[in-house]
Amino acid sequence: MKKVYTRPKYLKPVANHYCPGCGHSIVHRLVAEVFEEMDIGERAIGVAPAGCAVLAYNYFDVDFVEGAHGRGCAIATGLKRRIPDAVVFSYQGDGDLAAIGTAETIHAAARGENITIVFVNNGIYGMTGGQMAPTTILGMKATTAPFGRDAKREGYNLDITHLVAEIEGTAYAARGLITSPKEIRKSKKMIADAFQCQLDNRGLSIVELVSPCPTNWGMQPLASVKWIEETFTKHYTPGVLVERRPVSG
Amino acid sequence: MAEKVLMRGNNAMAEAAVRAGCRYYFGYPITPQNDVPEYLSGRMVEVGGTFIQAESEIASIYMVLGASAAGGRVMTSSSSPGISLKQEGMSFLAGHELPAVIANVVRGGPGLGNIAGSQSDYFQMTRGGGHGDYRMIVLAPGNVQEMADLTYLAFDLADKYRTQSIILADGMMGNTMEPVILPEMRALDSLPDKDYVVDGMRGKRKSRARLSLILEPKELEDHNWKLQRKYKQIQENEVRYEEYELDDAEMVIVAFGTAARVAKGAIRRARAEGLKVGMLRPITLWPFPSDVVRQLADRVKEFLVFELNAGQMIEDVKLSLEGSANVNFYGRPGGSIPTPRDLAKVIINRYSQKFRLI
Incomplete structure (x- = not known):
């Protein structure tokens, strides 16, 4: 009998700690599949975030450095500069990347660092228990925005992938969903294209994966998926935001 | 060469x-x-x-x-x-x-x-x-x-x-x-x-992570x-220090870095006046040369800590001495750097009070 589905080589055979309906495990799997298919897992080095994916190195079977909150792109820069032929990626959530790590992210892009960012956006702080994130959309409730985000009170949400896409040093920026098999396939292609950018030394690549957080949204998993498709994507439209050719000379 | x-x-x-x-x-x-x-x-x-x-x-x-x-x-x-x-x-x-x-x-x-x-x-x-x-x-x-x-x-x-x-x-x-x-x-x-x-991994070894998150208290205690x-x-x-004119010293200046440099000039002036003053200059501030300070107190009972701050290393000197000698302090915080002549005045003044010169 032909085996059609199995654990990717670069995921450890362990159970993960993610909540039911969380998107992290899907994103982990996509990245691990891409490593195997592109044959880059043996030279991959990841930077784990402070956030829900803090234990990413317990699941990915590749080398890892644990980062401090927000510093993923700076650590990835140090790793990549020391070992240019390594495939270096920073795995980050929205609080990590778009709040405390905004400067590190924007400037890694400005330098055109040959690193890949895997950015999981669920619009909320997950691990700390549902506080407002920079990506929390207007009207969305959080433990630190109990009446729902109001522009006058809490300000607007930040589309950091769009910002990063505007920067000349960014070779590739895309936003994908993981709400259906079809969207998951598209997102996987984006992840592969991002790592290909790094292999081609074209500059910074970022893939944002819009991801459900049923626990902190207070929704059932299926309702979370529906809410992403109907509401969240109005603020975070999926697709390739930018793809730049290498600058000659 | x-x-x-x-x-x-x-x-x-x-x-x-x-x-x-x-x-x-x-x-x-x-x-x-x-x-x-x-x-x-x-x-x-x-x-x-x-x-x-x-x-x-x-x-x-x-x-x-x-x-x-x-x-x-x-x-x-x-x-x-x-x-x-x-x-x-x-x-x-x-x-x-x-x-x-x-x-x-x-x-x-x-x-x-x-x-x-x-x-x-x-x-x-x-x-x-x-x-x-x-x-x-x-x-x-x-x-x-x-x-x-x-x-x-x-x-x-x-x-x-x-x-x-x-x-x-x-x-x-x-x-x-x-x-x-x-x-x-x-x-x-x-x-x-x-x-x-x-x-x-390069196909040669298992995956490896460098980290400091250790959630289990006993494991983190072990790591500590x-x-x-x-x-x-x-x-x-790794303790490193310099001894300067300590052989016959009755008073020891403890100073590091730029302060020690000023102190050397001040000690030369004091010695020219006949005062038996020397200096211990810690080169490693951590680890601090505590044993050397403590042993000095067997024969010297008068210490003067000189720092370009309001008194920080003096705590390590006192901890090292455990009360076995007198410790005085002269410090200049805020970026002021006294001349060797200024410091010599402080040293001579203190030395005179202690050893009843003049």
Whole structure:
């Protein structure tokens, strides 16, 4: 009998700690599949975030450095500069990347660092228990925005992938969903294209994966998926935001 | 024999780093250490290394962490407010057990303070500074030659103990020009092997993670005791100090760095007046030469601690003496640096009161 589905080589055979309906495990799997298919897992080095994916190195079977909150792109820069032929990626959530790590992210892009960012956006702080994130959309409730985000009170949400896409040093920026098999396939292609950018030394690549957080949204998993498709994507439209050719000379 | 060259302290430190095999430097401009990034921005290109002027002190210390995790000899430098910003990353370097060399060319504080030389970061450097139980080797150069020599040594110590080595200089030391004999250029293939780095599995080994998140309290306690055993080893092996005119001394000045330099001039003046004064100059501020201080008290009962701050190292002197001698203090915070003549007056005054001269 032909085996059609199995654990990717670069995921450890362990159970993960993610909540039911969380998107992290899907994103982990996509990245691990891409490593195997592109044959880059043996030279991959990841930077784990402070956030829900803090234990990413317990699941990915590749080398890892644990980062401090927000510093993923700076650590990835140090790793990549020391070992240019390594495939270096920073795995980050929205609080990590778009709040405390905004400067590190924007400037890694400005330098055109040959690193890949895997950015999981669920619009909320997950691990700390549902506080407002920079990506929390207007009207969305959080433990630190109990009446729902109001522009006058809490300000607007930040589309950091769009910002990063505007920067000349960014070779590739895309936003994908993981709400259906079809969207998951598209997102996987984006992840592969991002790592290909790094292999081609074209500059910074970022893939944002819009991801459900049923626990902190207070929704059932299926309702979370529906809410992403109907509401969240109005603020975070999926697709390739930018793809730049290498600058000659 | 290498020839003598005239160099600024900051530049001597930077060149010594390159010669020690440092090929990765990440920094951010702040006075009075700007010579270091300016020098290395060109020098790293010449030797095929990496120089990045980062977006912040915070980013630069994490670039240091990344390059160190990947096995490089790596350095950053800054001055007081910038070092405050680096403290989180320094705590992570300690927890991850990664080597790095960090220079603090201290300026007057607190706050934005000023850009004159000061020693007011003694506590911050010798107590760890960031969160958690950790220590760092703190080397305090006393002249431009030592800016080079101690920087060269700092890389070996950092690798040997997988710890951070701090060069604690100040604005005066960093910007003084003196003749210096530079150390030999180290061949990169002579650097120590590191079996803990993350450089990709390469089909040769299992995956590896460098981290400091240890959720199980007992395991984190064990990790802490392991760090403490390492620090104890450093205390046993790496104490460095200079004795100056101590043989017949009845009064001992304890001073480091630029203050020790001023003190030497003051002691010469005091000796010319017939006063038996000497100096103990700690070169490692951590580990502090506690045993030497304690042994001195067997024959000397009068100590004067002189610092370019409001009194920080004096606590280590007192802890070392455990009440076995009198300790006085003369300090100048805020970037003021007294002349040897000023300090000689203080010494002569104190000595006269104690030993009833005149």
